[in-house]
Amino acid sequence: MIKYRLEITKGEPIRYISHLDFASLMQRAICRAHLPAAYSEGFNPHMKISFASALSVGVTSDAEYMDLELKKDICQPELFDKLSKALPPGVRLLKARQIDMRAKALMSIVDEASYSIVLPCQDDLNTVTEAINKFNQTKEIVVVRETPKKRKEIEIKQYLPKAMQYNLEDNTLNISLNIKITSTGTTKPNEILDVLKNEYKLNISVENALVCRTGLYHQGKALIDID
Incomplete structure (x- = not known):
């Protein structure tokens, strides 16, 4: 058995697929690449892959992370080349390292x-x-998160570890921000944009926002570098 950590992208062509569909897409690519993926035992075996954090529909990513277990050893260059060729448009394999x-x-x-x-x-x-x-x-900023089943108040500033950065050019606002992910919850970029529009009266087009997740971290280090 061997385990690899993969750094992959989720680009514009597939920004509107769900996390479950993205996981299925990766499983099909692994099968097309003829990689010796490990499967769980039992009545309904499933491929042993896992992701870091589900990405919201409509959000792209420059750095998603996935762990993949293989039932036999395969060298990194072979895995990288085979999987890269099997990935569909919108997904690129950036890095792969054994963990x-x-x-x-x-x-x-x-x-x-x-x-x-x-x-x-x-x-x-x-x-x-x-x-x-x-x-x-x-x-402190409180937003209301509503689902078909419940209505919940969320205090979002607790999830923002540092000040939002920005620049404005030719009626285009560029924002950079970091969001904490905790065991008790997190906030979403669109919730922050809604606050800027509704509470702070910025004349922004939230529905036309292009949101890209640029990194995922553990104690400041990119997940590809964590064992």
């Missing part, structure tokens, strides 16, 4: 994500600066 079979699950170690957001904005720089400075300086 200890006893390594902790990705989902249990990921504690932060970074995002890049690009969206239309009709305000001038002074207005944007004033609104985002107020947002950054506010200690």
Whole structure:
């Protein structure tokens, strides 16, 4: 048995597929690549793959992470070449490295994500600066998260480890932010954008925002570098 950690992308062509569909896509690619994937035992065996953190529908990613168990040894260059050729448009394999079979699950170690957001904005720089400075300086912001079954209040500033960064050029607002991922919850980029629009009165087009997750981390280190 051998385990690999993969760094992969989720690009524009597949930004609207769900996390479950993305996982199925990766399983089919592994099968097409004829990699000796390990499977669980029992009545309904499944491929032994695991992901770090589910990506919201409509969000792209420059760095998603997946652990893959193989039932026999295969060298890194062979795995990299075979899987790269089997991946569909929208997915690229960036890195692959062997990790200890006893390594902790990705989902249990990921504690932060970074995002890049690009969206239309009709305000001038002074207005944007004033609104985002107020947002950054506010200690507590509560949003309401609604699902078909329940309504829940979320305090989002607890999940923002540092100030939001931004620049405005040609009516396009570029935002960079980091979001904590905890065992008790997290917030989402769109919730933050809704606050900027509705509470801080920025004239932004949230529905046209291009959100990209640029990294996933454990204690400041990219997950590809964690054993």
